[in-house]
Amino acid sequence: MxxxxxxxxxxxxxxxxxxxxxxxxxxxxxxxxxxxxxxxxxxxxxxxxxxxxxxxxxxxxxxxxxxxxTLDLLRPAPRPAAAxxxxxxxxxxxxxxxxxxxxxERATSSARALSAQEGERRRIAQELHDEVGQTLTAVLLELKRVADQAPEGIRMELLQVQETTRGSLDEIRRIARRLRPGVLDELGLASALRSLVNEVPSHGGLTVGRRLQTDLPELGKDLELVLYRVAQESLTNTVRHARASHVELTLRRIHDGVELRIRDDGRGLQGAPEGAGIRGMRERALLIGAQLHLEPGPGGGTDVRLVVPLANAANGSD
Structure with missing residues (x-):
């Protein structure tokens, strides 16, 4: 020049x-x-x-x-031409x-961080299940034994305490399943997503639909975990922030890969900045070479799509 x-x-x-x-x-x-x-x-x-x-x-x-x-490492774009x-x-x-x-370097550090996060979740879930869960189970048995021998007035109070303890035990087990879903390892992705949908609270008037295809290509554990975590985070955001009345979860095979889609009829993104949850989904998608699309729905609400290319799905089995 x-x-x-x-x-x-x-x-x-x-x-x-x-x-x-x-x-x-x-x-x-x-x-x-x-x-x-x-x-x-x-x-x-x-x-x-x-x-x-x-x-x-x-x-x-x-x-x-x-x-x-405008560079964002979580949203890869074509490189500028060397003109x-x-x-x-x-x-x-x-x-x-x-x-x-x-x-x-970001992909490597993100992979390490997410692997450490999953390991810590697994450890906490195991401790909740083995230690806290067993302790509360023992408390329930002891309460039942004492209630059977107590006078009528005290027995009713002990039964109420027993129900409260049982509710706490169920909640701890639910938290442990969210931290590390054993059904994902034991029964596969479709069963894990079905269980995840069933656990969505319905007390706020939210209904959840699901359409899960069974003829999917063989997926590795890493890909299944990413698909599960994206679905989990999307449903959590819908419950907490969307004010939606209905959300639909779809898992299907498309011509060039596997598509996970979560669409709700809530208030939509409204230009809000992306939080840690959404950025975490983007990082997970990049780790498996998938494409994450977060857009307004055609009739309002939010449309989350995760597309895993067929080559990645075929090479993702362990």
Whole structure:
């Protein structure tokens, strides 16, 4: 860029000097109209040529600047083309290489973080099930034994305590299943999603529908876990924030892969910034090479789609 601008200016100034030295053109004092017009025309030509050259040469940098301003590693976009000449093309190529490294490093760190998170969830779920669950089960048995021997008035109070303890035990088991759904490992994705839908609270008037195909390609544990977590987070967001009356969960095979879709009729996104839950879904989708689409529904509400390419699904089995 430096040399192109320098050579252009040098050419214009050399031409102007040659005209003054060798041509009939002179500069008088005071300046006459013809001389002023010639000098003004030369200056205008030089400015226009410089502006055109700068506009043409810097346009790839402007596109690169727009890409840098809107860059989001959780939403991969096509790389800017290495257009331009010399240093500009080299700069864009270097930027693309840096972006590749950043995405690879983020994917690696996200995979480690999510793996550690799943391990911690598994450990907590196991402790809740084995330790807290067994302790409360023992408390229930002891309460029953004491209630059977207690007077009538005290027996009714003990039975109420027993029901409260049983409710707490059911809640702990439900939390443990959400932390690490054993049904996912034992019976597969469809059964785990069916169980997840059945656990959605209906006291707020929310109804949940499901359409789960059974003729899916073989999926690995990692892919099944991502599909399950995306469905879990989407349903949780619907219950907490959407104010919806109906939500539909669909799992089906499409021509180029597997699609998970959660659509509700709530109040929609409303331009709210993405929270940790949605960004977590995007990170999980990137780890398996899937595409996550979060859009307004056709009739309002929110439409969440996770598309796993067929090649990824075929290569995802353990």
């Amino acid at each position: 430096f040399w192109r601008i320098f050579l252009l200016n040098a050419a214009v100034l050399t031409l102007a000097t040659a005209l003054l030295l060798l041509g009939p053109v002179t500069v008088s004092t005071p300046v006459v109209l013809a001389e002023a017009l010639i000098l003004s025309a030369g200056l205008a030509i030089m400015l226009i040529a410089n502006a055109a050259l700068l506009r043409l040469g810097l346009s790839p940098l402007q596109r690169l600047a727009r890409t840098m301003a 331009g000449h010399g240093e500009i093309a080299e700069l864009i190529t270097t930027f693309n290489s840096m972006l590749d490294r950043l995405e690879a």
